[in-house]
Amino acid sequence: MITISAISEIFPVLMQGIKITITVLLASIVCGYLFAFIAGFCRLSNNVILRKFTGLYVEVFRGTSLIVQLFWLYYALPILFGFDLGSDFWAGVLAISLNYGAYMSEIVRGSILSVAKGQTEAATALNMSSFQRMRLVIFPQAVKMMLPEFGNYLIQMLKATSLVSLIGMTDILYYGDILRSSNLSQAPTVYLLVLVFYFILALPLIFLTRKMESISKKGVASE
Amino acid sequence: MNGNWSWDTFSEAFPIVLEGIWITIGLTIACYLFALIFGFVWTFLRRVPFKPFNWVVTWVMEFIRSTPPLVQLFFIFYAWPMVPVVGMALDPFTSAVLGLGIHFSTYIGEVYRSGIDGVDKGQWEASTALNFSTRQKWMKIILPQAIPPTIPMLGNYLIIMFKEVPLASTIGVVGILHMANSYGAQHWAYLEPLTIVAILFLILSYPSAILIKKLEIKMNTRFDKKAVLNGSSKGAVS
Numbered sequence: 001m002i003t004i005s006a007i008s009e010i011f012p013v014l015m016q017g018i019k020i021t022i023t024v025l026l027a028s029i030v031c032g033y034l035f036a037f038i039a040g041f042c043r044l045s046n047n048v049i050l051r052k053f054t055g056l057y058v059e060v061f062r063g064t065s066l067i068v069q070l071f072w073l074y075y076a077l078p079i080l081f082g083f084d085l086g087s088d089f090w091a092g093v094l095a096i097s098l099n100y101g102a103y104m105s106e107i108v109r110g111s112i113l114s115v116a117k118g119q120t121e122a123a124t125a126l127n128m129s130s131f132q133r134m135r136l137v138i139f140p141q142a143v144k145m146m147l148p149e150f151g152n153y154l155i156q157m158l159k160a161t162s163l164v165s166l167i168g169m170t171d172i173l174y175y176g177d178i179l180r181s182s183n184l185s186q187a188p189t190v191y192l193l194v195l196v197f198y199f200i201l202a203l204p205l206i207f208l209t210r211k212m213e214s215i216s217k218k219g220v221a222s223e
Numbered sequence: 224m225n226g227n228w229s230w231d232t233f234s235e236a237f238p239i240v241l242e243g244i245w246i247t248i249g250l251t252i253a254c255y256l257f258a259l260i261f262g263f264v265w266t267f268l269r270r271v272p273f274k275p276f277n278w279v280v281t282w283v284m285e286f287i288r289s290t291p292p293l294v295q296l297f298f299i300f301y302a303w304p305m306v307p308v309v310g311m312a313l314d315p316f317t318s319a320v321l322g323l324g325i326h327f328s329t330y331i332g333e334v335y336r337s338g339i340d341g342v343d344k345g346q347w348e349a350s351t352a353l354n355f356s357t358r359q360k361w362m363k364i365i366l367p368q369a370i371p372p373t374i375p376m377l378g379n380y381l382i383i384m385f386k387e388v389p390l391a392s393t394i395g396v397v398g399i400l401h402m403a404n405s406y407g408a409q410h411w412a413y414l415e416p417l418t419i420v421a422i423l424f425l426i427l428s429y430p431s432a433i434l435i436k437k438l439e440i441k442m443n444t445r446f447d448k449k450a451v452l453n454g455s456s457k458g459a460v461s
Contacts, residue, residue: 063432064424065386068400072421075413077225154291162291166393173294180301187302188310193292195298202289 006189013179014190014197015174024089025160028096030105031155033150040108046172054105062103067163070095074167092164100157106148111145112138115185147216151209158202186188240419243338247398250319251385257324257329258384261376262311265442266339284329294389300394319391327384338369375439377390382428382435384449389420399423 019122042054074190077142115138165174176194180187240453268280300318313321342365343383351365392401403416 059429060421064421065389067392068289068387068417068420068424071400071404071413072417074323075407076417079412079414082227118331120436166293173291173297176294177235177297180297185299185305188298191294191298191302194294195286198294199286199288203428206285206289 001198003214006186007193009188010186010193012180013143013170013175014172014193017025017170017175018171018197018201020160020164020171020174023093024096024169025094025158028161029154031093031097032100032104032153034096035110036104039101039105040112043105043109044112054170058102060101060107062106066099066160067166069099070163075202088164088167088169091167092169093163094155096160096163096178100153100160102154107149108142111142114118114145115141118178144216147212150208150210151205154205154209158198160207225270227414229415232412233419234409236269236295236403236406236410236416237419239406240399240416240423242396243399244423246316246396247385247388247400250316250391250396250398251381251388253316253320254327255287255384257320258327258380261324261328261336262319262331265329266335269336270402285328286295288329292323292387293325293393295326296390296394298322315391315395316366318394319388321389323384323391327380327387330380331377334373334380335369337376338373339365341372342368359449361378372442375435375442378431378438382431385428386424432438 017100039054042050043058045051051126070092073095074088077091090209119137119141120133123137128136161171162173163172165177168174176190265280266282269277269284271277271280296319299313299322300315303318304312346364346368347360350360355364389398389400392398392404395401398421403413403420406416407413
């Protein structure tokens with residue numbers, strides 16, 4: 001059933017999609033973390049309007065599902081405002097990064113809030129400005145706490161990139177679907193290979209996550 | 224700016240999209256129950272005291288967890304009928320229950336494991352000392368203590384799963400997203416039906432998220448109190 005010749009036939013076709021998958025993943029990771037930090041800090045701001053507004057963003061994007069957001073950005077947004085996002089690429093990247101940015105902003109907020117109060121007080125006693133307090137004392141400690149969860153979300157984002165094939169982007173799954181529709185009897189080999197492709201992409205992320213976990217544990221007194 | 228928004232389309236599309244809600248909710252519940260039960264299978268497979276087997280199970284779980292559920296759905300729906308001997312054609316609903324159910328069972332299995340690991344070692348020793356059979360040990364001592372603390376986490380997974388269920392529209396399960404897309408294709412109006420879908424998700428998932436948050440706080444205080452009464456320091460500091 002799964003023969004070497006079938007694999008060697010399918011493999012190069014799927015390879016054509018790997019570039020799009022990786023590009024979408026990297027762009028989503030960069031934008032996702034950016035949104036996470038912006039939204040996380042805005043939710044801690046003293047400005048009520050800013051806080052409420054980001055709160056709304058976070059709840060809306062966490063409360064609806066990614067596939068709905070993707071379709072909304074791709075099909076509905078251009079109708080509503082009369083402008084295109086330029087390409088399906090940006091619709092895909094924006095959907096993934098806005099969605100996971102909302103989830104991760106909660107981690108940013110939670111980690112900053114859970115840095116012990118005494119640290120802020122000590123930094124104030126040392127006559128640091130509020131910016132210095134955040135940059136030199138609070139933030140370095142908070143980032144350490146964020147690392148394990150951030151690692152998990154890397155893998156979530158990789159899985160999410162498979163959705164962009166639904167809006168016509170030519171990623172791995174897109175080529176898999178084309179192969180399947182041209183020869184249905186090949187479907188098991190095709191999808192198994194697609195899964196293996198994603199798993200191989202996920203492996204470095206899995207090890208990175210473990211690394212981040214061990215970094216985050218280092219220097220923390222065990223109970 | 225929003226001159227393209229039409230309330231007429233909105234009110235026309237609303238009942239049509241709403242027809243799909245029962246399929247969406249039904250699929251969520253079916254997937255969830257499947258994952259709850261299948262999660263136990265993973266938990267017990269990982270406890271088999273044979274290293275190589277353990278290693279294989281761990282990596283199979285990792286494989287399922289780190290590959291996209293969408294591809295897994297396609298595998299079960301399109302490829303499974305073509306697999307020799309064991310393969311058979313499944314309808315979209317069953318495929319979705321299997322695909323999403325298996326995907327999330329690996330997460331649920333981890334939740335169970337954390338619950339079981341959280342049970343004090345003395346409980347195992349005490350039940351052995353009292354001459355309990357393995358079955359009694361699990362049913363009467365370990366699981367009743369392991370599962371309740373994980374309820375908030377399990378509740379979170381219910382909400383996460385609810386938000387993953389629209390993936391099933393890609394293999395033809397006629398939930399709300401599918402209804403909205405077919406309405407959009409027929410009338411060439413995607414804005415209103417897709418917005419309705421988003422609103423429906425929001426009004427269903429937001430209150431449940433708040434409910435679970437409350438449950439979590441309640442459970443935390445309850446289990447902390449217990450720990451204090453038992454004189455155990457674990458988890459008592461808060």
